[in-house]
Amino acid sequence: MMKVTRHALGDARGDADAIRKDLQQMLSGDVDWRNGRLQGLNHFGGDDVLEIAEKAHRIFSSTNPVSRRAFPSVGQLQDEIIASAIKLMGGQGEECGTITSGGTESIFLAMLAARERFRLRRPDARPELVIPETAHPAFNKHAHYLDIKVIRVATGEDFRADPAAMERAFGKDTMMVVGSAPSYPCGLFDPITEIAQIALKHDVWMHVDACIGGFQAPFVKALGYHVPDFGFTVPGVCSISADLHKYGFTLKGASVVLFASEELRARSLFRFTDWPRGLYATDSFSGTRSGGPVAAAWAVMRYLGYEGYVDLNRRIMRMRDNLISGLQDLDCELVGKPELSLIAVRPRHADLAAVSDEMAKHGWILNLLLKPKGVQIMLNISHEGHMEKFADDMKRSISVAKNTAMRELSVEY
Numbered sequence: 001m002m003k004v005t006r007h008a009l010g011d012a013r014g015d016a017d018a019i020r021k022d023l024q025q026m027l028s029g030d031v032d033w034r035n036g037r038l039q040g041l042n043h044f045g046g047d048d049v050l051e052i053a054e055k056a057h058r059i060f061s062s063t064n065p066v067s068r069r070a071f072p073s074v075g076q077l078q079d080e081i082i083a084s085a086i087k088l089m090g091g092q093g094e095e096c097g098t099i100t101s102g103g104t105e106s107i108f109l110a111m112l113a114a115r116e117r118f119r120l121r122r123p124d125a126r127p128e129l130v131i132p133e134t135a136h137p138a139f140n141k142h143a144h145y146l147d148i149k150v151i152r153v154a155t156g157e158d159f160r161a162d163p164a165a166m167e168r169a170f171g172k173d174t175m176m177v178v179g180s181a182p183s184y185p186c187g188l189f190d191p192i193t194e195i196a197q198i199a200l201k202h203d204v205w206m207h208v209d210a211c212i213g214g215f216q217a218p219f220v221k222a223l224g225y226h227v228p229d230f231g232f233t234v235p236g237v238c239s240i241s242a243d244l245h246k247y248g249f250t251l252k253g254a255s256v257v258l259f260a261s262e263e264l265r266a267r268s269l270f271r272f273t274d275w276p277r278g279l280y281a282t283d284s285f286s287g288t289r290s291g292g293p294v295a296a297a298w299a300v301m302r303y304l305g306y307e308g309y310v311d312l313n314r315r316i317m318r319m320r321d322n323l324i325s326g327l328q329d330l331d332c333e334l335v336g337k338p339e340l341s342l343i344a345v346r347p348r349h350a351d352l353a354a355v356s357d358e359m360a361k362h363g364w365i366l367n368l369l370l371k372p373k374g375v376q377i378m379l380n381i382s383h384e385g386h387m388e389k390f391a392d393d394m395k396r397s398i399s400v401a402k403n404t405a406m407r408e409l410s411v412e413y
C-alpha cells in the first residue's frame with residue numbers, strides 16, 4: 001500500500017467547499033476519460049444522459065433495496081428494468097431476473113444457481129466449469145469462492161470459442177458451460193447456438209455472458225448489422241448476464257442476471273430464519289446497498305427509450321466503422337470480425353509496449369492484449385470528436401515503436 005500522509009478523519013470539522021475542492025483536485029491526476037482518453041472502464045452516453053442518471057441516483061440514494069417492505073419503490077424499478085431486459089434478450093415468457101451491482105455479481109449468482117442444481121444431482125462430486133480461454137476472470141474468481149474446478153478451453157483460430165473442443169472437455173461433473181456475447185478481449189461473439197446445443201445434449205447449464213453485448217447487440221442489430229442470436233431465443237440458454245453500467249449507459253453499480261425460469265433462479269436466492277430478527281431473504285450477494293444505481297438505470301432507460309439507444313449506437317458504430325476503414329493507414333490489422341463497438345487491432349511490426357508508452361505521453365491509456373498481441377478498443381460517446389487525434393497519435397506512436405527493440409510484454413487490466 002502507498003504511504004498515507006493524510007487522514008480522512010480529522011480532529012475538527014471540515015469545510016464543505018474545501019472538501020469539494022480537495023476531491024476535484026484528486027481527480028485531476030486521473031485519466032481524462034471525458035475527452036476519450038480511456039477505453040472500457042467508463043461507458044459515456046452523453047452529458048444529458050449522465051445528468052439524468054445522476055439526478056435519479058440522488059433522488060434514490062438513501063433507499064435500500066435490501067428491504068422491499070420499506071422500499072417498495074426500488075422493488076418496482078427493479079421489476080420494470082428486468083422486464084425490459086428480458087424483452088430485449090428474447091424472452092419467451094417464463095424468464096425472470098435479479099438486479100446486481102455489476103457483471104461480477106451477476107455471474108456469481110448464475111454460477112451459484114448452477115452449482116446448487118448440480119449438487120442436487122451429484123451431492124458428492126466436485127463440480128466443473130467449462131469456459132473458453134477468453135471468458136472473463138470473474139468465472140475463475142467465483143470458482144475459487146464456490147470450490148468449482150475451471151477448465152479453460154483454447155479458442156479456434158478465429159479467437160471464438162471452439163464448441164467441439166469444449167465438448168471434449170465435458171465430463172460427468174460438468175455443471176456449467178459458458179459462451180460470451182461478445183468476449184472481453186477482442187469483442188467476438190462465441191458460437192452461442194452451437195455451445196447451447198452441446199449443453200442441451202449433456203443436460204448442462206448454459207450461461208451466456210452478455211455483460212458487454214446485452215444492452216448493445218439488440219440496438220446494433222436494429223441498425224442492420226449482423227449480430228448472431230445469443231438470448232433466450234436460443235434453445236438451451238439457462239442464464240444471461242448483461243451490464244447496465246456498460247452499454248446501458250448508466251452509472252456504475254448496475255447489472256442484470258436473467259434466468260430462463262423461476263425454478264432456475266430459485267437456486268440463486270438466500271433465505272435464513274435462525275437468528276433473533278426473523279426471516280432474512282436476499283436475491284443477490286450484497287446486503288445493504290443504495291437504490292441509487294437502480295433508479296439511475298431506470299431513468300436512463302426511460303430517457304433514451306429504444307429510439308435513443310439506437311441513435312447512440314448509430315453514432316458509436318459510425319466511429320467504429322471509420323476507425324476500421326483507417327486501419328490500413330495505421331499499419332494495423334483488425335482481429336477477426338467483431339460484431340459491436342469493442343474491437344481489437346494488431347499493429348503489424350511494432351513493439352506494443354513502446355506503442356503504449358508513446359500513447360501515454362499524449363494522455364491515452366491503451367488496453368493491451370497478450371493473445372493475440374494487440375490493442376483493445378472499446379468505443380462510447382466520450383470518443384466522439386477525438387477519433388482523428390487518436391488515429392494521428394497511434395500512427396506517430398507506431399512509427400516510433402517500429403524503431404525500438406522488442407520488449408517482453410506485461411499487461412495489466
Ligand SMILES: *Cc1c(COP(=O)(O)O)cnc(C)c1O
Nearest residue numbers: 102103104105136184209211212
Ligand atoms: C465487464 C465484464 C464482466 C465483469 O463485470 P463487472 O461489471 O466489471 O463486474 C464480465 N464479463 C464480461 C464479458 C464483461 O465485459
